[in-house]
Amino acid sequence: GQNIDQPTEMTATEGAIVQINCTYQTSGFNGLFWYQQHAGEAPTFLSYNVLDGLEEKGRFSSFLSRSKGYSYLLLKELQMKDSASYLCAVKDDSWGKFQFGAGTQVVVTP
Amino acid sequence: DADVTQTPRNRITKTGKRIMLECSQTKGHDRMYWYRQDPGLGLRLIYYSFDVKDINKGEISDGYSVSRQAQAKFSLSLESAIPNQTALYFCATSASASNNEQFFGPGTRLTVL
Numbered sequence: 070g071q072n073i074d075q076p077t078e079m080t081a082t083e084g085a086i087v088q089i090n091c092t093y094q095t096s097g098f099n100g101l102f103w104y105q106q107h108a109g110e111a112p113t114f115l116s117y118n119v120l121d122g123l124e125e126k127g128r129f130s131s132f133l134s135r136s137k138g139y140s141y142l143l144l145k146e147l148q149m150k151d152s153a154s155y156l157c158a159v160k161d162d163s164w165g166k167f168q169f170g171a172g173t174q175v176v177v178t179p
Numbered sequence: 180d181a182d183v184t185q186t187p188r189n190r191i192t193k194t195g196k197r198i199m200l201e202c203s204q205t206k207g208h209d210r211m212y213w214y215r216q217d218p219g220l221g222l223r224l225i226y227y228s229f230d231v232k233d234i235n236k237g238e239i240s241d242g243y244s245v246s247r248q249a250q251a252k253f254s255l256s257l258e259s260a261i262p263n264q265t266a267l268y269f270c271a272t273s274a275s276a277s278n279n280e281q282f283f284g285p286g287t288r289l290t291v292l
Binding site: 077102104109110112113114117130156158166167168169170171172 | 212220222223227237269280282284285286
């Protein structure tokens with residue numbers, strides 16, 4: 070079956086670093102995406118990985134290991150506005166559709 | 180102007196009523212999707228369409244139907260709404276290339292009493 074797992078919630082202090090892990094088992098793989106979603110709003114794209122390794126984009130970095138079915142999103146220098154849900158999604162290359170994890174709620178405290 | 184729009188943004192209806200949620204996009208994307216989001220369950224795919232003549236069921240299509248009236252328009256219908264269809268519904272679009280992310284509309288909050 071298809072499965073994407075990520076922790077339900079993480080709490081961190083302003084200025085700190087948080088790492089959100091995502092493990093997946095899907096029938097196909099054509100890339101892994103991370104989205105940010107503030108409460109009541111639409112998800113917005115953060116990062117994309119299709120090859121193994123680290124992709125860095127400002128304060129956010131994302132890592133992929135295809136052999137392990139594993140990715141993480143690293144948020145550095147946390148700010149209060151980073152409090153949101155972070156969604157891990159895998160693009161299934163059989164149909165070009167996406168499978169989403171349930172999301173990780175990150176709470177940033179002063 | 181928003182690239183992906185949804186109407187209505189909020190709707191309260193009664194059990195048994197027919198409801199249509201509409202989605203329009205100005206991004207020129209071929210692919211359009213409908214998801215529902217429930218607390219603790221994440222986004223679940225209802226239907227998706229890769230072009231005007233292509234409609235595919237997602238993981239939770241029972242009780243829903245869709246229509247792709249044009250490249251830019253993709254509507255979702257609940258023929259006879261029931262309370263467990265109360266959720267936040269998102270429309271999304273993407274281009275055909277493999278590295279293209281999805282762009283989401285603002286969502287429709289639907290409550291079925």
